[in-house]
Structures are given as structure tokens and as C-alpha cells.
Amino acid sequence: MSSANAPLTSTEYIQHHLVNLTWGEGFWSIHLDSIIIALTVGLLFILGFHYAARKATAGVPGKWQCLVEMVVGFVDTQVRDSFHGQNTWLAPLALTIFIWVFLMNFIDLLPVDLIPMVAHSMGATHFRAVPTADINVTLGMSLTVFCIILFSNFHAKGAKGFAKDVACHPFGPKLAPFNIALRIVEELAKPASLALRLFGNLYAGELIFILIAALVPWMFQWTLGGIWAIFHILVITLQAFIFMMLTIVYISMAHEHH
């Protein structure tokens, strides 16, 4: 436990669990814990799926290939339902979001002290294990999505078409400044809502696990912890799915011509 060296009060325990392992100062710093866990599960996803892709045969598939194909098929269906047209990168993008976010969320289901304990034994002072409970991570992902949305707008409409689209909708060319201001808010709201929704859900989920660990006597922790964990299975999957779905919808919108 984190209280290995000195006994902590509940408040101190909770506060201790909400501090990232940071390297550097101010803005030019990095949350090592978030990055390490995000990279680890991300590589797990990439390599696991790449393994399945390399071994993929049209013949009788193995269990792992079946699982991967089910996920891929599911994502593919979602993309096809929402996005009409030819696109080679949207479905892989959606798959990456779904699996990576799911895996990062999944860390929340591990015992709240497990990964921090391992980290402490290796000399880390603080460790927050759930990357998606870090606003930097969720905002970072939505930043990429934001860039892709902008790129899609340019790609689908051309610079001129996009400018016209921004200036003339929804109120016509006479109210161009108003239109532009509205469009900026609209575009910024997309990544913000993506990032904050995921962050909020996972931060709250993590906090409740921490609260249960801090405030409930250990012999009763399994009741509340168990209920919350089971409920959380739904939450983490749903949040990964929502992040993916909204990204698909936003990019589809960017491809549409008014």
C-alpha cells in the first residue's frame, strides 16, 4: 500500500492517489504514469491485433482471430452505418479508439492500489494508473480527432469550399462573422465534449474506487467495490464506444456538403 512508510489519513490517502507521477515542471512536464500505462496497453492492442492480422487466414480461425474479427466486424458495421462513401482510414481510426480507450479504461477495474504498489516498489513517489482519468490523455486524443476533422473538412470540400461552408452557414453570407464565430465554437465543442466526457466518467469512477478503498473497512470493501466494478464494466465499454461513435459521426459530418 501507499501507506507503507507512514500511516496516512483517509484524506491524505485520497490526495496521494490523485497526484500524477510527473517529470518536469509546469507546462513542459510529462505525466509519466499516464504515458507509460497508455503506451503499454496501446502496444498490447497494436501488437495483439497485428499478431492476429499476420496470422489471419481465410480458413478456420483460431479463438484470438475470432475475437479480433468480431471486434473488427463490429467496428466496421458501425462505420458503414454512419459513414457513406469510400474511406480507408476511418474504420481503423475507430478501431484504434475503441480498443485503446477500452484498455485504458480497463485499468480502472484493476485493484486501485495494485499498479501504484508495483510502481512504489520501483521507487515512484506517486502513481495514477488510469490514463483516461487524466485530462491530458483524453484531451490529447480529442486533439488528434480535432485535427482529423479539420483535415476531413479540407479534404472533402477543398480550402475554398470549407471557407464558404464556414462563412455562409447556418445564417447565410450576410452574417458571416456570426457564422464564423458559431462555427469555431461548434468545432471546439467537439473535441472538448469528447475529452471531458471520457475524463469525467473515468475520473469519477476512479475516485469512487479510491473512496471505497479509503473509507470502507477492508472486510466490507468487496461489497461496494464489487457492485461498482460490475457497473463499471458497462461504463468503460460504453465510454469507449461513445468516443468511437462520436468521432465517426463528427468525421462523417465533416465529409458532408451543405
Added chain:
Amino acid sequence: MNLNLTLFGQAITFGIFIWFTMKFVWPPIMQAISQRQKTIADGLAAAAQGEASLEHAQKAVHDELAAARKRAAEIIDAASKRAEQMVSHAAVAAQTEGQRLLEQAQQQIAQEVEQAREKLQKEMTHIAIAGAEKLLGRSIDEKVQRELLDKFAEGI
């Protein structure tokens, strides 16, 4: 909020992961899936075709069997007809042969009867001459007597 470089680190990592998935994960899996779909579709089509050809073959077998049965019946018919014919032929042949044998036998009998009669005539002549000699006690003119007796024997 505690924003820092982690944000860009995550954003860039995300971009790299998307690129990797797009390049090395998605296409082979989709290819395998669509290939398997094709295999399954082909298999189903082949199964349907097989079923159709089985039906066709069954019909052909049925037709062949019917034809064979018909031919067999024809052969049996012909054979029995031929047998009947053979039997009747044989009967006719037997009848003619019997007739022939009978006629031959009758002819032979008639011949033998004739021979016996001739023999008997001669014997009779001898006996008659001998009897007459005994009766007359002397030899009669054999020439005259013989003519006489020959005439007599012819009369018998």
C-alpha cells in the same frame, strides 16, 4: 486543470497508432474476413449445386432404372416367346420324326412280311412236293409238278 506535454505525447502516440492500425492491422483482417465470406458463399453455392446435381442424378437413376426394367421385361417376354416357339418346334419335329419312324417301321414290317411270305411259299412248295411224292410213291415229273405247285402257291 493540469495541462502539460502529456497532451501532445498522447496526441502523437494516438496518431501513430491510427497509422499503424490502418497500415498493418485493418487490411489483413478485413481481407481474411472477406476471403472467408467468399469461401463460405462459394461453399454454400457449391452445396446448392451439389444438391441440384444430386437431384438430377437421382432423376437420371430413376429413369435408367425404369428403362432397365422395361428392357428386362421385354427380354423376358421375348425369351418366353422364343421358348414357346422352341417347344412348339420341338413338338412338331418330334411328331414328324415319330411319324417317320413309324412309317419306317411299318415299311420294314411289310418287307419282312413279304420276305416271310416268299420263304413260306418256297417251304410250302417243298413240303407239298415232298408230300405229293410220299403220297404217290414215286417221283413225279418234277418240272410239271413244280409249275403246277408254283401256280398253286401263287394262288395262296
